[in-house]
Amino acid sequence: MTAGTPKPQVDTSKPHPARVYDYLLGGKDNYPVDREIGHKLPEDSRRDSRLNRAFMHRAAAWVAQSGIDQYLDIGTGIPTEPNLHQIVQKIAPTSRVVYTDNDPIVLRHAEALLISTPEGATDYIEADVRRPHEILEHALGFLDFSRPVALSLIALMHFIPDEDDPYGITRTLVDALPSGSLFVFSQGTADFQPLKAGGVTNTYGKGGIALRLRTRAEVLRFFDGLDLVDPGLVTAPEWFKGTPAPEDEQSNFYVGVARVR
Numbered sequence: 419m420t421a422g423t424p425k426p427q428v429d430t431s432k433p434h435p436a437r438v439y440d441y442l443l444g445g446k447d448n449y450p451v452d453r454e455i456g457h458k459l460p461e462d463s464r465r466d467s468r469l470n471r472a473f474m475h476r477a478a479a480w481v482a483q484s485g486i487d488q489y490l491d492i493g494t495g496i497p498t499e500p501n502l503h504q505i506v507q508k509i510a511p512t513s514r515v516v517y518t519d520n521d522p523i524v525l526r527h528a529e530a531l532l533i534s535t536p537e538g539a540t541d542y543i544e545a546d547v548r549r550p551h552e553i554l555e556h557a558l559g560f561l562d563f564s565r566p567v568a569l570s571l572i573a574l575m576h577f578i579p580d581e582d583d584p585y586g587i588t589r590t591l592v593d594a595l596p597s598g599s600l601f602v603f604s605q606g607t608a609d610f611q612p613l614k615a616g617g618v619t620n621t622y623g624k625g626g627i628a629l630r631l632r633t634r635a636e637v638l639r640f641f642d643g644l645d646l647v648d649p650g651l652v653t654a655p656e657w658f659k660g661t662p663a664p665e666d667e668q669s670n671f672y673v674g675v676a677r678v679r
Contacts, residue, residue: 429522433625435577436521440496442467447496447523451625458621460614462670467573469654469669470604471498474572477602477675478502480659481568482509486600487538488567489515490557492547492591493574497527502570503540511537516557520546547574548582550590566598566678573671575640576606579628588640592678599678601644604654604671605637611670637672644676 430449437452442464448456456463481489487510491502494517503515517528517540525544534540543556561567569591578584592601608615608631615631622629638651649657654669 433627434521434523435627436493436495436519436524438622438627439467439573440498443471443498445496445498447527455621455625455627459618460611462611462668463618465667466606466654466670469667470573470671470673473604473654473657473671473673474502474570474602475500475505476658477673478505478568478570479509481600481602481675482506482513484600485510486566486568487513488561488565489513489570490518490553490561490567490591491515491570491572492518492553493571494519494524494528494542495573496521496524497532501532503532503534503538507535507538511535514539514561515541516560517542518545518547518553518556520544547571547578547587550587554591554594563594563596565596566600567595568600568602569595570602572602572604573606575603576630576632577628579630584630585639585642589642592644595678597678600647601641601676601678603637603640603675604673605640606631607633607637607670607672609633609670609672610653610668631670632672634672637674641674641676644678646674646676650674 433451433455437448438455441448441452441456506513528542532540541560545553575584619629651674654671654673655667657673
C-alpha cells in the first residue's frame with residue numbers, strides 16, 4: 419500500500435454507495451445512514467448485488483487466465499473476500515493491482531486487508547473517478563502501461579450522472595490503455611423493472627446519492643470503439659467464460675468485457 423498515507427476522516431452522517439453496497443452484500447462495515455437506504459431498497463437489490471459480485475469474480479478469473487497480470491480497479495468498494503487481487507493472484511501470483519475508491523473507510527480496510535502475495539503487489543489510491551487523470555497518474559507509477567492492463571468499473575458509473583460526463587470519463591481511462599488490454603464493466607438498469615426504478619432512484623437521491631440507471635443502448639455506448647468478447651453485453655448471470663454461471667436468476671445489471679484494439 420502507499421506509504422505514509424494520512425488517516426482519513428469518515429463522515430458517518432452521510433451515506434456512501436460503497437457502504438450501502440456492503441450492507442446489501444451482508445457486510446458489517448456500514449453505518450445507520452447507509453442501512454437506512456438499504457432498508458428502503460427493494461429486496462431484489464440484495465440479489466442484484468450478489469449477482470454483480472459473482473460476475474466480477476468470474477470475469478476477473480477469466481482475465482487472469484487470458485494472461486493479463488495488471489489491474490486498475492476503480493470503485494473498489496469495501497473489501498469482501500474473495501477480492502480481485504485474491505482471485506487473479508491465485509491464477510497469476512505476480513499480478514499487480516491498483517485499487518481506487520473515494521470513501522475513506524474503504525482506504526482503512528484496504529490498508530488492512532488488501533495484502534498481496536509475496537510475488538505480486540497491491541496499491542491503493544483514494545480518488546474520485548471524476549478525476550481520471552489523477553487516477554492514471556498514480557497508476558502509471560505502479561503499473562507498466564507498455565503492456566496490457568485490465569480496467570474494471572464495476573457498479574460504479576450508475577452513480578455518475580449525465581452532467582458529469584460518464585462517457586468522457588470512461589473514454590479518458592480506456593484511451594490510456596495499451597492494445598490488448600481488457601475493460602470489465604457493469605451498470606444498473608431499469609429495463610426489466612421500470613416500475614421500481616423511480617423508487618430506487620428516489621431512495622438514493624434522498625440520501626444525497628445520484629443514481630442514473632441506463633438502458634441497454636446507453637450502456638452499450640461505454641464500449642464504443644472496443645471489441646466486446648463473447649457473450650457480449652448481457653445481464654450479470656448470463657456472462658460466463660468456460661463454465662456457465664450457476665445462477666439462473668433475473669438481474670438488473672448489464673455487464674460486459676471488451677478488448678482494447
